[in-house]
Amino acid sequence: MGAAEHRRRLVSLAYPVYFELLAGVAAGIINMVWVTRLGGGAVAAVAVATNVENLLLGVILVAGSGTTVLVARAGGAGDSAAMRSAVRGGWVLWALVTPVVAIGGYLCREPLAHLVLGGSGGESLLLTTGYFSIALPGIAVFFATNVVDGILKGAGDTRTPMKLAILANGLILGLDPLFILGFDLGVRGAAIATVLGRTVALGCGFVALHRNGTLRQATRATQGFPSRAGSLSAGARRVAATGLPMAADFIARMAGALALVAVVARIGVSEVAAYGIATKAMYVATMAFYAMRQAASIRTAHLLGAGRDERRAIGRQVLLLAGSLGLTAMLTLFAAGPWIMRVFGSGGEVADAGALYLRCLGPYLVLLACFIALGGVFEGSGGSPALARITACGVALQLALAYGLSGSGLPGICLAMALAMALQCAAIARMYRRTEHPKATDGGDNSSGRITVAERNGGQGRE
DSSP states (O other), X not given: OOHHHHHHHHHHHHHHHHHHHHHHHHHHHHHHHHHGGGOHHHHHHHHHHHHHHHHHHHHHHHHHHHHHHHHHHHHHHTOHHHHHHHHHHHHHHHHHXXXXXXHHHHHTHHHHHHHHTTTOOSHHHHHHHHHHHHHTTTXXXXXXXXXXXXXXXXXXXXXXXXXXXHHHHHHXXXXXXIIIIISOOHHHHHHHHHHHHHHHHHHHHHHHHHHOHHHHHHHHHTTTOOOOXXXXXXXXXXXXXXXXXXXXXXXXXXXXXXXXXXXXXXXOHHHHHHHHHHHHHHHHHXXXXXXXXXXXXXXXXXXHHTTOOOHHHHHHHHHHHHHHHHHHHHHHHHHHHHHHHHHXXXXXXXXXXXXXXXXXXXXXXHHHHHHHHHHHHHHHTTOHHHHHHHHHHHHHHHHHHHHHHGGGOHHHHHHHHHHHHHHHHHHXXXXXXXXXXXXXXXXXXXXXXXXXXXXXTTTOOOX
16 A cells, blocks of 8 residues: 555544544633633633543543544454444443542542642632532533544544534533523533533434444444343453553643643743643644544554554654644744734733743654654554553653753753653654564564454454
8 A cells, every 4th residue: 555545544534633632622712711701710610620621531531542443443354243342342431430430520529629729718619619510420421422432433434523523612602601691600501511512412423323334334244143241341341451551641641741830830930821821832733643643543453453564654654744743833833932922812921931932842842743643553553551651651751851950941841841752752663663673473472563363353353
């Protein structure tokens, strides 16, 4: 298969994912815009609640990401039983995880609000608790949507999840003023609007699952094969084993970003504000890198399922695309740094510090683009545990370097981030070289690049 075909397919898979991710961020922004009319306490409540939801996303990624890879691999293999097992395994995990998070979170909403607010009380505590009382039970809808998206993406459809995300956020945009101001429900109204918008989109997602030709064909092919409790649990275990390292990778990077705020706080208040604003601007670029990762993961898993080891070719093309995106982001942030800070309403020392930070981020962004995107090849081929270890070590190194270089201000933080990411890139490049030059092994180790029968069948046997 030619390089041009790989590039075309990667771009076709990635761009809907990018807009889906942007739409997800838009939900938080929409809520923030409307609650600003209610005062600082309301803004703080929605801000911290959104951060908690971002962390909880890492929990359900075990089901969503694991299902995507296994469905894609089963689809490539033409194994309808394996596809059905992966889909049902994802829903079993959802059923196991959701009650713990939704019910447990609701019961512990006040202590959780205390925790995320740093122990402070007052108006923000009451508002955050009120938001959690709606949002945490509603996390069941958010988690279910993630599983639906994972199934559709595994079947090669990344456009429908994008459309569902846009639909949900369009509804939130219309419902927010109604519930927040019209019904005078305040931050609770923001939570209700968010849950309702997502619920409608989830319903449309179930319709899309029913209409998907690949999934319907798999369902028809496996009719007459009764599901057993053992097969359901086995499917859930396979999905969990596949998705857990991907979720760990996400959580490690999120936790590292939160911990880095504490390091930046040692420099000064203006730098913390500048870092927060600049990081939001940076997300516009980094989401493109993660979109490329998902595309590479789906493409790699599908072709491996079909018995075709195209990891080397996919890796080269995804590096080319991601490197171009990283370079574009570097040049854009360097040229538009001051303007970006003004768009976010900052001025004075904060604007100057933020513009400097954005201009120093360039090398880090290029390296991050390559690491994130190439990681999709390993996620799609079973190498995500090693990838998660590299990320965890890289985050720890980044924090240590940032602490040591914080005396140089935000440029020192950028240097620490770039150095840590350079070492992560060196580690993943070593993994990639092993893929390019497979060596014979004595046992069943498949890290050399050979494809086993289990890999062709999505890691599953026929039920």
